[in-house]
Amino acid sequence: MVNVVVTIYYILFALSFIYGMYFAITGLFGFKNYHKSMFARHKPKYKFAIVVPTRNEENVIASLIKSLQKQRYPEKLYDIYVIPNNCTDHTEEKAKEAGAKIIQCKVPVKVKADALSYAFDYLKKKDESIDAFVVFDADNLVHPDFLLRMNDALCEGVEVGQCFRDAKNMEDNWITGSYTLFYFIQNFFFNRARMNFSGSAAINGTGFMIKKEVLKDGFHTVTLTEDSEFTGQCALKGIQVAFVEEAITYDEHPQSFWTSWKQRKRWTSGCLACLKVYGKDLLKRFLKKGNIAAFDMVMMYSAPLVVVLGFVLAVVLFLFNVFQVELFDFFSYLYASGIVFFFLFYIANVALNIFVVKYNHKSIRHILSGILLFTLFIATWIPINIICIFKKTETWEPIKHDRDDIDLDKLVN
Numbered sequence: 001m002v003n004v005v006v007t008i009y010y011i012l013f014a015l016s017f018i019y020g021m022y023f024a025i026t027g028l029f030g031f032k033n034y035h036k037s038m039f040a041r042h043k044p045k046y047k048f049a050i051v052v053p054t055r056n057e058e059n060v061i062a063s064l065i066k067s068l069q070k071q072r073y074p075e076k077l078y079d080i081y082v083i084p085n086n087c088t089d090h091t092e093e094k095a096k097e098a099g100a101k102i103i104q105c106k107v108p109v110k111v112k113a114d115a116l117s118y119a120f121d122y123l124k125k126k127d128e129s130i131d132a133f134v135v136f137d138a139d140n141l142v143h144p145d146f147l148l149r150m151n152d153a154l155c156e157g158v159e160v161g162q163c164f165r166d167a168k169n170m171e172d173n174w175i176t177g178s179y180t181l182f183y184f185i186q187n188f189f190f191n192r193a194r195m196n197f198s199g200s201a202a203i204n205g206t207g208f209m210i211k212k213e214v215l216k217d218g219f220h221t222v223t224l225t226e227d228s229e230f231t232g233q234c235a236l237k238g239i240q241v242a243f244v245e246e247a248i249t250y251d252e253h254p255q256s257f258w259t260s261w262k263q264r265k266r267w268t269s270g271c272l273a274c275l276k277v278y279g280k281d282l283l284k285r286f287l288k289k290g291n292i293a294a295f296d297m298v299m300m301y302s303a304p305l306v307v308v309l310g311f312v313l314a315v316v317l318f319l320f321n322v323f324q325v326e327l328f329d330f331f332s333y334l335y336a337s338g339i340v341f342f343f344l345f346y347i348a349n350v351a352l353n354i355f356v357v358k359y360n361h362k363s364i365r366h367i368l369s370g371i372l373l374f375t376l377f378i379a380t381w382i383p384i385n386i387i388c389i390f391k392k393t394e395t396w397e398p399i400k401h402d403r404d405d406i407d408l409d410k411l412v413n
Contacts, residue, residue: 027189042155046131053115057138065098073147085109113226139252139401149247163207168250177370178377179253184356191243200293207249225270269393275301304385
């Protein structure tokens, strides 16, 4: 009986190990063409419709619009549209005062994707001169060169682009610092790495661009994570999502653990829903076409399951040690060393965090609490994933934003 259990353990451990090594090895491609621009410079050519779905964002919407009005891009080549939905505050009035155009959403809006779908269809009919759409969240601030860099990407043949997601409040506490590190790591080891071996980046919520022709059949998603779902849809259609690293948006991250907990539960539920809806088709496309983006999305959608599997394996390994079940692999030997193993893991994680902070020319001092506690932040995803496997999040809850005191010029410089 013990031999059977050990055999099952090693099979599951091998699957978990291969999963982790896949992302570790492919992530190394982020170092290719280190600090080199991915797109040549081009003159302004394309017209953008900037779309901002909002729900009770009166505290921050004006700051976003003002930052967009500072774009170093011809004013005639972009318009700013705000889509208030389910608002009980003065978001619409604040947006109008700041200079944005308003789209009144005439359909029920339960999730962000409903507002986006309506806005895209409305604008395609209203203004045929639009070449591409850019989506922002109301709490963002936007680098003055954002549209210039997205224009470069369009001129190079890009149809869907994801920006570099920076933070405007990384210094607030360890939660905001951890969020910042999470996106820095994704930017470098996933998005940048994929661009370096002709893969596809991941759309992650804000600052993404879609060429109008991609939306000829509309924008249709069914999960709570429209960004990740749309990335999967692009993979199925063979559309590369480009990482436009020099197009930067500054995001306001949640400051409280409970808010973060709820947001990450929604992300995990969305991942699992995407795996259920698209997993089989994505795997088929990879096997038939060799499309690495399709395989990547299967792997990403499977992440909550693999995290839980890793946790279960760690518990089993602990029980093996308690009952003195003999194992022969190096990992088990390290784990059996107890505190030494976890100390080495923690130090490696801190070193990784410091690398991405320095790569992005940020101050370690300003994000020190995030660097030191990022391991804890990631560990809290374990109970979230376990909960979501058995009870999915079914409603989208807006996150309150109120940091309108951030100076864009200081972020840029």
